[in-house]
Amino acid sequence: MACSNASSSAAAQERRTADFHPTVWGDFFLTRVFSDQQAVNEWNVGIEALKENVKAMLLSAAPTTTSEKLKLIDVVERLGIGYHFEEEIEEQLRQIYHHGNHHPNNVDDDDLFTVALHFRLLRQHGYNVPSDVFKRFQNEEEEGTFKEELGSDVEGMMGLYEAAHLHMHGETILDQAIEFATTRLSRDDDDDQQRELLVARRVAHVLKRPLRKGVERHEQLFFISVYEQMEGDHDAILLKLAKLSWNSLQHSYQQELRSITQWWIDLDFATKLSFARDRLIEVYFWAVGAMWEPKFSMARYILTKLTMLVSINDDMYDVYGTIDELELFTATVQRWDTSMKDLPEYMKLLYGAIIDVLDEVDAITTREGRPYCLDYGKQAEKNQMRAYLAEARWFAEGKVPTIEEYRRVGVYSCTYPLLAYSALAGMGDKAPKEAFDWLLADPKILVALSDHCRLMDDIVSHEFEQKRGHVSSSVECYMKQHDVSRVEAVDALNRTVEDDWKVINEECLDINRPDFVSKEAISMLVGLVRVMEVIYKDFDGYTFSNTTTMDMMNALLVTPIEVVAP
Structure with a gap:
């Protein structure tokens, strides 16, 4: 939603603050010592010893x-x-x-x-x-x-x-x-x-x-608990390696989060941009869900930072900025005008942070011999803001678009093209220039997973969003265009979500994957869909994260597994 004047904008800020409950895990991850170095060293020594046994198997x-x-x-x-x-x-x-x-x-x-x-x-x-x-x-x-x-x-x-x-x-x-x-x-x-x-x-x-x-990391934790209970039917070496690897990786996640948390605390956006959802840990959990392997530490780092900023952008376009301010902000981003001289102060803060993170990405990728990543990042940001503005205009004009028009814009407003870019930027030699060209051309898998994301979000959150004032979701668009009930619209959209999954599955086959698009890149894209399935299956578990989302974050990021010798 884009508010029409300053007083409405202030009201939106008050409503946002009342409706959303930010997590307070930042200081927790910054200050807590989760595991002493001796324990971490013992885990890693154990892992190396057991790996040889399993490789032999x-x-x-x-x-x-x-x-x-x-x-x-x-x-x-x-x-x-x-x-x-x-x-x-x-x-x-x-x-x-x-x-x-x-x-x-x-x-x-x-x-x-x-x-x-x-x-x-x-x-x-x-x-x-x-x-x-x-x-x-x-x-x-x-x-x-x-x-x-x-x-x-x-x-x-x-x-x-x-x-x-x-x-x-x-x-x-x-x-x-x-x-x-x-x-x-x-x-x-x-x-x-x-x-x-x-x-x-x-x-x-x-x-x-x-x-x-399912989120792959969450499914692994479930299977470890199940496998352990299969008395007489599990291999003690496999089980111990699984537990040690879980703890070692969890420790790595905690170290990554400390660095990212310090960046977030230094920005102080929870105070300076209080209209936005404070969801740093949830966003990092999203990154782990999409790509959990240790080799993708840099991808998680970049993905978390840019996703956190796009989440604030989402709230700015939805509930805080006036339509005139949003028009100005979008035009500034399209020119990539770094002077920001005409922007309101709160927009300067956000845009400045986006520029700083992309500059950091540029420094990282240039050292790797991939100086082209910055230009793709700028284009991804521009596409994102145009989509947000299109929806803000619809709301300001009281327009209910056709479901087809809404879904076309929704490919970008769902944020997944920008998230996919962010992850690719951190994947090193697994993401050559051709992969970015492919992504920018909206391949079938990207359109399908973005459509899946947009529709799942709408299905579980549209009633809440409409109550607080929001552009018509796919549910309202479908209802009006086809003159059907809410239940019928949701049923139809759920069928579309399943159809999107079929496209995704088709595009994951090697015969449909261009040679320059790595299996790791495809796995990352599917990982983004799987996180969406878990977080938004029954309700908006990102906005209202103090629920099962919190339980999953605690299990994956905080609590180690007890390891007993086989």
Whole structure:
């Protein structure tokens, strides 16, 4: 929302301050000593010793079947230790795929769980595995239905459900698989009541959030707790390496946050720009969700800083700036006028911080031999402000755009193109100049994940936003254009969100990925979508973060795992 005059702007500031509850973790991360250096050193020594054992497992000839190899790889990845063995895992999967074992007639095991695991792992890694691998589990006489007896195979149903969420357009069999598995896993009959507590917990978790739609780091923590309870069926070495790696990485996150927190405290925007949401830790959590591996520390650093500033920009355009001020600010950014002589003081503070961070990014990337990153950053900022202004104008004019017009602008107003640039800027040689050109040209995956972000945000927050004064969301646009109820509009938009996921899944396949776009870049883009799925699934967990979001941040960033010798 863009307020029409100064008094309205002041009222918006008062409303914003009342409605939003900033976290107070800044001083906590700046001053607390989480782990003494001796503990960190012991973790790292333990990690190096155990890595050799696990590497031997992955390279050993002991797992003689494809299914055994895949099960080991799956456990390693879900425990969050796959980053230690990227080359070994990729080589194993490459051999499995290129030796023809990806074809349904060549899978060396015929049970549903194994076939589903085979399909999911290869697709997760970009291999174009055909979905007709699941035809053998359907009724020949009743087309489009799965064999009823499969419903009693809980492990198979969970595997099928997880695999099917990698569906693409035209894969009706996977859409049917999701419906079938959901129905069977959700049953509450006598058989289900006999389920072991651990299995019941896993089923509930899978139904709430399939692996494809979960924050990877959060899913790893869940799996560690589950794996530990699999008495007689877990490997003590894998489990200990997972716990040590978790603690070591968590310590690294804490160190990163200290540096970023000091920057944020020095800016003092929580005081100087009090109309905006103070969400530094939430934004860092978002960055970890998108790219959690240790090699992407710089990407998290840049992503957190620029995302924090764009969050303030969002609130400035929504609830604080007058339309005249916003027109002026947008024009200043389009010229990249660093003099800022005509801007109000609060806008100078924000714009100055954006310039400073991009200058810092320029210094970092130039040292790496990538001096081109700054120009792309400026363009990303310009695109962002134009989108914000378009929505501010709609509000000021009382206009309800068509759903198509709204979604076109929403690709940028959702902020994900700018976030994607920020992450790429920190990815070093994984992000050459061609990757930035590709991103700036709005590839299918970027449009789909941005649309997904915009619609999910609107679906859960539109009623609150409309009450406090806000441009019409996709829900209101759809209702007016198609003359339908709110429930019907939300249902339609949810279907669009699922359609976006199919586009994303298609674009993740290696055959659809340009050579200059790394797998790491694609993984980052999918990571952004997965964070959105978790934070905005049932409500706006970013604005109202003192909820399950706080629990996840505490688990991922604060509380270490107890490690007991195997």
